Each structure stands twice: as structure tokens, then as C-alpha cells.
Amino acid sequence: MHEWALAEGVISTASRVAAEEGLEEITEIVVMVGELQQVDREALLFALEQQRTPNMMKTRFRIDPIPARMRCRVCGEEWNFKREALDNDEAEAVHFLPEIAHAFIECPNCGSPDFEVTEGRGIWLASVRGVRMAG
Amino acid sequence: MGRRVGLLDLDLTSPSTHLILGVDGLQPIEDKGIIPPRVHGLSYISIVLFSPEELIPLRGVDISNAIIELLAITRWEDLDYLIVDMPPGIGDEVLDIIRLMGRSFFLLVSTPSPLALETVGKLLFLLLELKAPILGVVENMATKPTSEVKRRLEELEVAYLGAIGYDPELDDALGHVDRVMRTRFMEDVGKLAGEVESRLHKGVHRQ
Ligand SMILES: [Zn+2]
Numbered sequence: 006m007h008e009w010a011l012a013e014g015v016i017s018t019a020s021r022v023a024a025e026e027g028l029e030e031i032t033e034i035v036v037m038v039g040e041l042q043q044v045d046r047e048a049l050l051f052a053l054e055q056q057r058t059p060n061m062m063k064t065r066f067r068i069d070p071i072p073a074r075m076r077c078r079v080c081g082e083e084w085n086f087k088r089e090a091l092d093n094d095e096a097e098a099v100h101f102l103p104e105i106a107h108a109f110i111e112c113p114n115c116g117s118p119d120f121e122v123t124e125g126r127g128i129w130l131a132s133v134r135g136v137r138m139a140g
Numbered sequence: 141m142g143r144r145v146g147l148l149d150l151d152l153t154s155p156s157t158h159l160i161l162g163v164d165g166l167q168p169i170e171d172k173g174i175i176p177p178r179v180h181g182l183s184y185i186s187i188v189l190f191s192p193e194e195l196i197p198l199r200g201v202d203i204s205n206a207i208i209e210l211l212a213i214t215r216w217e218d219l220d221y222l223i224v225d226m227p228p229g230i231g232d233e234v235l236d237i238i239r240l241m242g243r244s245f246f247l248l249v250s251t252p253s254p255l256a257l258e259t260v261g262k263l264l265f266l267l268l269e270l271k272a273p274i275l276g277v278v279e280n281m282a283t284k285p286t287s288e289v290k291r292r293l294e295e296l297e298v299a300y301l302g303a304i305g306y307d308p309e310l311d312d313a314l315g316h317v318d319r320v321m322r323t324r325f326m327e328d329v330g331k332l333a334g335e336v337e338s339r340l341h342k343g344v345h346r347q
Contacts, residue, residue: 008175108194
């Protein structure tokens with residue numbers, strides 16, 4: 006389960022933010038999950054729950070899916086990523102390493118693999134809410 | 141003897157270590173991340189594990205994102221050494237390793253050609269400027285006993301670690317590790333490995 010490692014990154018980043026901001030308790034963590042990486046929401050949530058730190062005992066984890074958008078660097082075409090564009094092996098490779106999408110996806114207008122993922126590539130920590138230490 | 145060694149091929153657009161090792165059909169192991177599969181005793185990660193055949197055109201930001209992803213999800217075992225194979229020059233890969241893997245030591249490889257030396261020279265200047273620890277430079281495919289590489293390094297006060305002679309039989313052995321191990325090339329590499337390890341243990345001073 007690769008979601009475990011992604012959750013680990015979220016937890017350690019949130020812990021660092023909490024330490025920097027002097028939060029003694031984290032009440033909410035919001036994670037954005039880009040559709041390109043096809044992260045399993047349930048698996049990610051489970052992994053986050055399992056890796057709670059002492060200041061995350063009451064944390065609510067919110068996971069928001071973000072559609073993946075692409076823009077061709079050659080002709081400017083923009084389009085949405087669709088999971089059906091990939092077969093299972095391809096989807097799995099992109100799941101591990103989203104950049105591998107460049108091997109399997111091309112611009113629907115001009116056929117170029119030179120596109121940028123403008124939104125919804127991978128997973129990122131959007132916000133950390135908490136309670137500041139007194140004094 | 142008996143070191144635990146990992147090999148991370150960070151040449152994402154033109155990987156080649158899998159060809160030397162004869163890696164075929166190897167899959168990453170998924171367990172709370174990615175566990176590097178074992179290849180001839182090495183813990184091994186390369187982009188070919190995820191996408192063996194395809195051509196993957198990547199620009200700078202994609203390369204950085206892919207490197208961050210690989211570093212974040214890979215669970216290396218307790219290793220003595222992790223060797224990171226990099227593409228030549230001073231591209232995104234080198235900058236990312238300097239930025240993200242602060243404990244790395246740099247081992248540079250140059251052929252005797254002035255063209256290779258020019259590229260390696262630029263990388264050396266960058267590393268010296270960034271105060272990154274440099275183990276030294278190895279001369280590969282050496283054909284002459286007198287070395288221009290060595291002379292240039294003396295000017296820069298960077299260690300010349302030694303030479304690997306040009307071995308015309310190496311190409312035929314690629315992909316067959318038992319044969320690679322018996323080449324003159326590997327004999328030279330073996331000597332250098334001892335030199336590199338003793339330098340690491342003495343501690344490379346940061347310039
Ligand atoms: Zn296009």
C-alpha cells in the first residue's frame with residue numbers, strides 16, 4: 006500500500022507546520038488529492054488515521070479530490086485527465102509516479118507528449134488548523 | 141566486504157543501469173511505500189521499474205516532481221551506501237540532490253576527452269561554490285598513462301581518485317553481471333572502491 010507513504014509525508018509535514026506555528030493540538034488537516042495519481046481515498050484515510058501523533062488525537066482529516074487538468078505546450082490545448090485513457094498497467098505506473106503520464110498521454114489536438122499538468126497532479130497538504138499553546 | 145548497497149538511477153529520461161545489470165521484468169514491491177527489489181545483491185530503484193519500455197519526455201519541473209516522489213515513497217533498508225547515478229552535467233537532477241539530499245558526497249566521472257572534462261569542470265565549480273562535499277574525480281576510459289584530468293584537478297585542489305582503463309570487452313559483457321564482474325573494467329573499479337571507502341571513513345572535509 007503506497008498510500009501509507011503518502012500519508013506519512015502528510016503527517017510529518019503537518020507536524021512540522023504545527024511545531025513552527027506553536028500548535029499544541031491539531032484539529033483539522035486538509036489534503037488535496039489530484040486525480041492523476043488515482044490515490045485510493047479510503048486507503049489514504051486509513052493510513053492517516055493509523056499514523057496520528059499525540060497532538061492529532063482529535064484531528065479531522067479532510068481529503069478533497071481535484072480533477073487533473075493538462076495543457077499542451079505546443080498548441081495550447083487544455084483538457085481533463087480521464088482514467089479511461091490508461092490501461093491498468095499504465096494506471097498503476099502513473100499511480101506510483103505521476104510523471105509517467107508523459108509516456109501514455111498525448112495532446113488530443115496535436116498528439117504531443119509535451120504537456121504540463123496544470124492541476125491535480127499528486128497529493129498535497131492544503132491546510133492545518135489547530136489550537137495554539139497558551140502564553 | 142559485504143556492504144549493504146542501494147542503487148538509485150536518477151537518470152529519468154535516459155536510464156541505463158538496468159542494461160548493465162540485465163534487469164528485465166522486475167517490479168517494485170509495494171508495502172507502506174515502495175521497497176526496492178534486489179538485483180544481484182543491490183537494492184535497486186530506477187524509473188524502468190515503473191515503466192520499462194516507454195519513452196518518457198520530461199521537462200525540469202516534471203523531473204523535480206518525479207525525484208521528490210521517488211525519494212518520498214521509497215523505503216530503503218538500512219544501507220551502508222546509497223549510490224545515486226546521475227545524468228551528466230548540471231541539470232535539475234544535480235540541483236535537486238544538492239537541495240534534497242544534504243548528506244550526499246559527490247563522486248565525479250570524466251573521460252580524458254576535453255569535452256567531458258569541460259562538463260565535469262562546470263559541475264565541479266558548481267559544487268565548490270555550493271560547498272558540497274566532493275570525494276574526487278575518477279577518470280574513465282583512460283587510454284594514456286599521463287593524465288590531463290589529473291593535471292586540471294591539481295589546479296583546483298580536487299582529489300584525483302584514479303583511472304579506469306578503456307576496456308573494449310566491457311560492452312559485450314553488459315547485461316551479464318557475472319561477465320561484467322570478470323572484466324578489467326571491474327578490476328579497476330574494485331581498486332577505486334577501496335580508495336573511495338577509505339576516504340569516506342577518514343571524512344571528506346567540506347571545502
Ligand atoms: Zn497540442
